[in-house]
Amino acid sequence: MFPFQIDETRPFVPVTFAILAVSDTRTLETDTSGALLKELIEGDGHRVYDRAVAPDDREAIAAQVAAWVADDSIDVVLTTGGTGFSGRDVTPDAIEPMFDKKMDGFSVLFHQFSAKTIGTSSIQSRATAGLAGSTFIFCLPGSRGACRDAWEGILKYQFDSRHVPCNFIEIMPRLHE
Numbered sequence: 001m002f003p004f005q006i007d008e009t010r011p012f013v014p015v016t017f018a019i020l021a022v023s024d025t026r027t028l029e030t031d032t033s034g035a036l037l038k039e040l041i042e043g044d045g046h047r048v049y050d051r052a053v054a055p056d057d058r059e060a061i062a063a064q065v066a067a068w069v070a071d072d073s074i075d076v077v078l079t080t081g082g083t084g085f086s087g088r089d090v091t092p093d094a095i096e097p098m099f100d101k102k103m104d105g106f107s108v109l110f111h112q113f114s115a116k117t118i119g120t121s122s123i124q125s126r127a128t129a130g131l132a133g134s135t136f137i138f139c140l141p142g143s144r145g146a147c148r149d150a151w152e153g154i155l156k157y158q159f160d161s162r163h164v165p166c167n168f169i170e171i172m173p174r175l176h177e
Helices: 033-043 058-070 093-099 105-123 144-158 168-174
Strands: 016-022 046-054 076-080 128-131 133-139
Touching: 016 033, 016 058, 016 105, 033 046, 033 076, 046 058, 058 076, 058 133, 076 128, 093 128, 093 133, 105 128, 105 133, 105 144, 133 144
Parallel strands: 016 046, 016 076, 076 133
Antiparallel strands: 128 133
């Protein structure tokens, strides 16, 4: 869909992720979407610092993400689940108030990639992203396909220091300004 260019002359800089599965029914053992994200992230040379599961509850979601945002060793938080329209889908509602800056472009690109695999059903997701302090936060749908679309279509490249013309790694040192 988009041309991706990796400049092999640039060094790869790994970053550290935390992954939160939002679900009333899953455990770490049954969270296949979080497990897939961990596998993809580590397969691309990054670190996963922590994984957790939180119920579909605003306070529980916000508390876990806030703890990770406060931890300077975590660069990126990914949540999976709770981005739909049912009454229990509250992940964006819990997380967006934390954003110092919202990343509207992520949702646009995510829906473009997602529509290739699930068509118009992509509109049923409220996938969102933003920056809280110096921590990137991405709220992804709970399906493995959506997590794969987000990682392989967008995040893999933006968190690769060799990706040109620009990437998140280049701006990370300036996020504290």
